[in-house]
Amino acid sequence: MKNAIETKNLTKVYNNNFTAVNSLNLTIPDKSIFGMLGPNGAGKTTTIKMLTCLIQPTSGNATVGGYDVLKNPNEVRNLLGMVPQQVSLYKDLTVMENSQLCADYYGVPRDERDSRINDLMELVDIKYAKDKRVGQLSGGQKQKASLVASMVHRPDILFLDEPTIGLDPTTKRTLWDLIRELNDNGHTIILCSHDMHEVDMLCDNVGIINTGNLVAYDTPQGLKDSLLESNRREMTEALSKISSENEVSTSTKEDIENLSLRKMSILLKKHDDAIIESMKKSSSIKSIEIARNGRLNLRIDSFDDMAVQNVLNDINSSGGIIKSVSTEEPSLEDVFIKSTSKVNEDDRA
Numbered sequence: 231m232k233n234a235i236e237t238k239n240l241t242k243v244y245n246n247n248f249t250a251v252n253s254l255n256l257t258i259p260d261k262s263i264f265g266m267l268g269p270n271g272a273g274k275t276t277t278i279k280m281l282t283c284l285i286q287p288t289s290g291n292a293t294v295g296g297y298d299v300l301k302n303p304n305e306v307r308n309l310l311g312m313v314p315q316q317v318s319l320y321k322d323l324t325v326m327e328n329s330q331l332c333a334d335y336y337g338v339p340r341d342e343r344d345s346r347i348n349d350l351m352e353l354v355d356i357k358y359a360k361d362k363r364v365g366q367l368s369g370g371q372k373q374k375a376s377l378v379a380s381m382v383h384r385p386d387i388l389f390l391d392e393p394t395i396g397l398d399p400t401t402k403r404t405l406w407d408l409i410r411e412l413n414d415n416g417h418t419i420i421l422c423s424h425d426m427h428e429v430d431m432l433c434d435n436v437g438i439i440n441t442g443n444l445v446a447y448d449t450p451q452g453l454k455d456s457l458l459e460s461n462r463r464e465m466t467e468a469l470s471k472i473s474s475e476n477e478v479s480t481s482t483k484e485d486i487e488n489l490s491l492r493k494m495s496i497l498l499k500k501h502d503d504a505i506i507e508s509m510k511k512s513s514s515i516k517s518i519e520i521a522r523n524g525r526l527n528l529r530i531d532s533f534d535d536m537a538v539q540n541v542l543n544d545i546n547s548s549g550g551i552i553k554s555v556s557t558e559e560p561s562l563e564d565v566f567i568k569s570t571s572k573v574n575e576d577d578r579a
């Protein structure tokens with residue numbers, strides 16, 4: 231099996247008139263971690279619901295682990311696990327009882343069942359509340375209980391719909407480690423999230439969904455690289471437009487400049503005017519500002535692959551010692567904002 235998920239023109243129309251997912255074609259390689267991004271109401275949960283056989287597509291089709299969601303829903307259900315956006319455990323049952331129920335449903339061997347549940351509870355740190363009813367848990371505790379219940383049968387394909395929302399930073403990290411570990415053991419993970427750092431760090435591939443359409447799909451780095459590429463194109467276009475116009479507003483000039491510059495910040499061991507003077511002469515540095523905290527905030531050319539190296543070389547050759555350096559790269563958030571900005575308001579009702 232090459233792909234864990236394949237969708238072909240997958241479409242969901244709610245109430246016969248609202249298209250939440252619009253002819254989606256998506257491929258998720260087996261044993262990978264896939265991040266699904268998109269603004270609120272983009273159709274992520276709807277997509278996941280169709281892939282996990284909770285709702286039926288209006289048209290198009292999808293296979294999960296090679297099984298068709300319409301023709302073989304039971305086979306599909308057997309190989310997947312799902313941590314839903316809204317926790318769907320029985321409120322009157324305890325954390326332990328809910329997990330046991332799930333384990334029994336999936337036919338986890340009885341002699342393994344409770345020890346597996348206990349291990350998972352320990353892992354996400356919820357064992358202390360194992361005999362509490364789910365209805366009495368805090369938001370984060372419910373989320374943890376939901377994780378345990380959905381992973382007890384060790385699903386081949388695990389869907390996580392915003393799993394770290396409401397989790398404290400320590401538990402978040404534990405969950406990230408767990409996701410990586412599951413993936414190392416051959417599980418495919420589909421992760422819906424609004425946490426760009428989480429997606430950037432964990433995912434092999436990222437898909438951005440906007441108003442029911444896939445608007446971007448690549449590795450996290452690939453998405454950032456293409457943002458740079460598209461900025462470069464925009465800048466070239468804007469520059470050629472300027473050369474054909476006489477009057478150019480200051481704001482247009484600033485916009486173009488912002489597209490072509492990126493920030494770099496440096497802290498030197500010793501503040502030295504001679505070094506700063508020599509930096510001012512560097513062709514790679516477009517501007518220098520000395521911040522109150524002593525850092526040198528530079529603007530360098532975004533498209534020059536050698537710019538960072540040149541700045542470091544300049545400082546080095548004038549005898550400066552660099553204590554700390556950072557550069558501001560295009561982030562997944564920048565990609566997200568750019569690829570979801572062109573929205574037709576009529577599509578969002």
Ligand SMILES: Nc1ncnc2c1ncn2[C@@H]1O[C@H](COP(=O)(O)OP(=O)(O)OP(=O)(O)O)[C@@H](O)[C@H]1O
Pocket residue numbers: 244245248250268269270271272273274275276277315578579
């Ligand atoms: N049961 C339903 N009946 C009618 N419309 C629905 C239903 N469920 C969702 N929708 C609509 O479908 C669209 C997509 O919703 P969905 O829950 O898939 O979004 P999402 O991408 O998961 O958003 P979020 O980031 O807020 O979780 C929304 O406009 C929503 O109002």
Ligand SMILES: [Mg+2]
Pocket residue numbers: 274275276315391
């Ligand atoms: Mg959702």
